[in-house]
Amino acid sequence: MSKISLKDVRKTYGGDIEVIKGVSLDIDDGELVVLVGPSGCGKSTLLRMIAGLEAITSGEIAIGDRVVNRLEPSDRDIAMVFQNYALYPHMSVRQNLAYGLKNRNVPKAEIDQRIQSAARSLEIEPFLDRKPRQLSGGQRQRVAMGRAIVREPAAFLFDEPLSNLDAKLRVQMRVEIKRLQRSLATTSVYVTHDQMEAMTLADKLVVLNGGRIEQMGSPIDLYEKPATTFVASFIGSPSMNLIKVNAESGITMPSNISAAAGSMTIGIRPEDLHLADAEQAGSFGAKVRVQAVELVGAESYVYGALTDGQTIIFRVAGRSNFALDRECHVQADPDKLHLFAPDGKRIDPN
Structure with missing residues (x-):
């Protein structure tokens, strides 16, 4: 059993700088949980607290049926994969994989x-x-993952492990991580600032x-x-359009x-907006002046300005031939709109 539980976990520096402000979270056995957010949101600090690399100020962290607040990292039965690989340069791949097991006096045959087994799963036998x-960078990251796998820990902790790889390798490695995590069924906590990585x-x-x-x-x-x-x-790339409705927009x-729109923020995903020749009754509609077009292969994203200068993004299929400064009309069905109160919280229609 390797469930991870956090109860009102807090971290304060210097007595008054609180960086983790009462986080409670249950991570089920075998589940892969991704912590995501912008720089400085506390995600890496939270991961390091689970690992025991950072002391908690208050609250409780449990791994399995043990409260681990006061346990050393080596006693928490976790394995961590870092973004910088943390491999011993003077050792071979085999020696890097074996190092932690030798320190735990695991028999040579089992090592x-x-x-x-790990090398076969990660395709690093050669x-x-x-x-x-x-x-290569991708091969070194596989070795770092292999070193975690051979430990057979209660949980894996990943601290932005793909941030040093190029875009193509990141896609390949996140597929590999997902496949391995499912086959091993090991509880995993993964930190990233990349929302696409988090979503997948x-x-x-x-x-x-x-x-x-x-x-x-x-x-x-x-x-x-x-x-x-x-x-x-x-969450989402490009992100959701967030529009303040006013008389000039x-x-x-x-x-x-419409009556309450003036006090709300209206959210629309770019893929939920479509071009229209004429205004359709009952829909969200806006006149847009094209400012930029971003071709991403099978589709294009058009960046435009509303009459009050707010930016709006919509998606069109194929290679767009939109001319800059062209005016067009976009619409969205009412059920595709997201409504947010002045304090930023979601409002559900019913």
């Missing part, structure tokens, strides 16, 4: 079996006798903001029903929400 300097990897997504949990749930739940404008703007609103 060899664990290394072969590199076992090479030194880290003879490997997570069983449960936890968005942190200023040392607090802003929202948590499945990736699709957070994408389709963001609880706040912060989550709406952070040139926006038409569905009649059922």
Whole structure:
């Protein structure tokens, strides 16, 4: 059993600088939870507290059935994968994988079996006798993961492990991490600032903001029903359009929400906006002047300005031939709108 539980965990520096502000979180056995948020939100600090690399100020952290607040990192039965690989440069891949097991007096036959099994899973068997300097960045990250796997820990902790890789390798490695985590069924906590990485990897997504949990749930739940404008703007690429409706914006609103629109922020995903020749009754509509077009392959994102200068983004299929400064009209169905109160919290129509 390797459930991880955090109860009202706090971290304060210098007596009055609180960076983790009462985080409570349950991570189920075998679940992959991703902590995501902007720089300075507390995600890496929280991970280091779970690992025991950072002392907690108050609260409780349990791994399995043990409260680990006062346990050393080596006694917590966790394995951590860092962004800088942390491999011993003078050792071969095989020696790097074996090092932690030898320190725990694991029998040699078992060490060899664990290394072969991990190397086979990670496809690094041909590199076992090479030194880290003879490997590519992606191969070194596989070795770092292999060193965690051979430990057979209660939990894996990943601290932005893919941030040093190029874009193509990041995609390849996050698929590999997801596959391995599912096959090993080991409880995992993964930290990243990359919301695309978070969306594709997570069983449960936890968005942190200023040392607090802003929202948590499945990736699709957070994408389709963001609880706040912060989550709406952070999850999704490009992010959700957040529009302040006023007399100068040139926006038409569905009649059922138009009366209150002045005090709300309206959210619309770029893919939920479509071009229209004429205004359709009951829809959200806006006149847009094209400012930039971003081609991303099979589709394009058009960046435009409303009449009051607010930016709005919408998606069109294929290679767009939109001319700059062209005026067009975009619309969205009422059920695609997200409504947020002045304090940034979501308003559900019913």
